[in-house]
Amino acid sequence: MSAVLIIFFVWTIVNSLFLISLPKRPHVADLPLVSVLVPLRNEERNVARLVRSLKRLTYSRLEFLLLDDQSTDGTEALLRQETAGDHRFTIIRGKALPDGWVGKVHACHQLAERAKGTYLFFIDADVQLKPMVIEKLLAVAKTYDAKLVTGFPSFHPRSLPLVGKWLVPLQHFFVLFHLPLALANYTMMRSTTAAHGACLFFERAAYEAIGGHAAVKNELVEDVMIARKMKAHRHRVIIANVSTDVVCYMYETNKEVWEGFLKNVYIGLNRSPFLVFVLSMFYGVFYVTPLVLAPLSLIYGWTYALPLLIIVAQKAYVEWKTERSCSTCYWMPVSALAFIVLMYASMRAKRYEWKGRTYT
Template sequence: MLVLLPILATICALSVPLILGKPRYLAKIATTKNQTKKKPTISIIVPARNEGANIPGLLESLKPEWDSIHEAIIVDDASTDSTARLAVEGGALVLASKSLPDGWNGKPWACYQGARSATGDWLLFLDADVRLHRGAIEKLGHLINSGNTNTAYSLYPHHTVARPYEQLSAYFNALMVAGVSAFGYGTASGQNPALFGQTLLLTKSLYMENEGHAAVKDKVLENFHFAALLKSNGAHCACYLGKGLISMRMFPTGFNELWDSWKKGFVSGAAKVEKNTLILSSIWITAGMLSIVSLCFIGSSYAPQHYSFCVLIGYMSNALACAWAFRIAGTFSVLNALFFGVALIFYQTLFFKALIDKSSGKKTQWKGRMVD
């Protein structure tokens, strides 16, 4: 019976291609010709609370295609650092957020105010840690030129991993990509995807027709809830991977930022993932754990003949699955995939901590505010 552990680990690793086997990249969108006389305008909206470390880099990344942007609006959400000053110096319009109303979370409130003040035909919401590379606005323009004004486009910024502790995000980032159900097979094939929270593009009219962020004002992971709302009202969602054109550096300040960020709304986010995608993602996690457990019995008197070979097959199957998934999600090291047990145990530890805290009603502090 012991040999079943590595065999199941091998079989379960096949769940990864089912949820991430068909990645679609923004960079590969074909050029379209727009014959319309008036070119649609793009307003960029960035909710920013104490983002002084990120705003200069974001605005600098927009400069190569600045002429193609109608306006860049930084919504200063009661920052106590240099966010507003640096935004002005970078050429952006700064909108000082009004006091947070009861029942609203900070990010939806900032996004909503920015959208209401925007004068462009299309709204491009960006997180402050996102960077657009040369050609990104042009590719987004191809989406706009398709004429599909009833679709919200969401783009995953490739995660730039710079320091060793950031490698611990591997499973989280990969499962974030898988969680929108857009890059796999069957129900995970992108026919009915959710939205990413870092980058969202849609017309202002579609946004306002669906009440925008006012409809998801109290949600931590507002992207999942807004996607569900759009689809319930007859609109569509489409997701792409931004590798080569859009990137992000999520946790430059240290391990605590990484821990708190993933813990924030983590359990709630899992609950919003499409059922089959959630099952397949859980099978992938199970595959890794089975592979790790099977290693513990190598050399045991209970181990049958050829057990070590089966364990090797199971382990390498999971390492290859991780290499594929991690490569899609960010610039994670090959060693991270080879020693996937480290990132997996961290993932499991944080998941159960988040689950315990949520069940006990404990909240996480994020950017000076308490969130569920």
């Protein structure tokens, strides 16, 4: 087992070399208008941090469109309070959700209709941006002739509940371990596509050419699906390491973590029971069993603890590369077990609930 796990570790390191880094000192020759688009539904806890983050952005040609998507809390009032006096901000009241649409997708569609920018930057309300992120994303788009630049934000483990510490950092692990990044970034293969809704930086012309969010109106995993649409239309998609400049405060309770992942996992696996079984066996054997073997090292020698040390080191590398923290790497066996349970729960669910809405 240890030899196989070492191969997995080496593969993760090699694969990570194809994750595009954001430039530290970006140079942008021209300054196109960029529209920063944010859907918000019951996000009063995030409004102040979000708006203050947007105000610190250093790019000179920006407009901010913030859509209150039928919130039942104080989101709209806080938005108006925090943006008062800044002409760059426009607050939009979202329309009622039509049949056949997913809530967030409809909100993004409305935002795009009102945007004026040459580039459309969709982010989530729980995101905090570093000041030069627009320049960096624009530089990557120009350098690689990319029509969509996306990436997975960093997460602050201290802000996550316990279940969040198990599951949230796995997103980076799956990308660096399972997604062949050379194919993802340098080919048009739709199957090698990943994206994160917290960071979707589109060239507007390409976005409109594929039909925008209307093309994925009924998709719960709309970020991945719209990235696949881009590739289907021969538009280049770049997955970048945006964790240096995009920070996400995703969940505050274990219930939120569970419901958030429950709605995405089985759909993300193309609703395939076979994939659920295969991944359960894979993670059970290689990432849960090492925790069972480790205590035997007290009787039979240190080699029984080696598999556990390797998977923790693999996870630590991923966190160092993308999370800027190695504080949750020790949870790897528990994270793998939680992921297996989550897959089966997601597969068995008859409907999914999120932000007060129900989807099937």
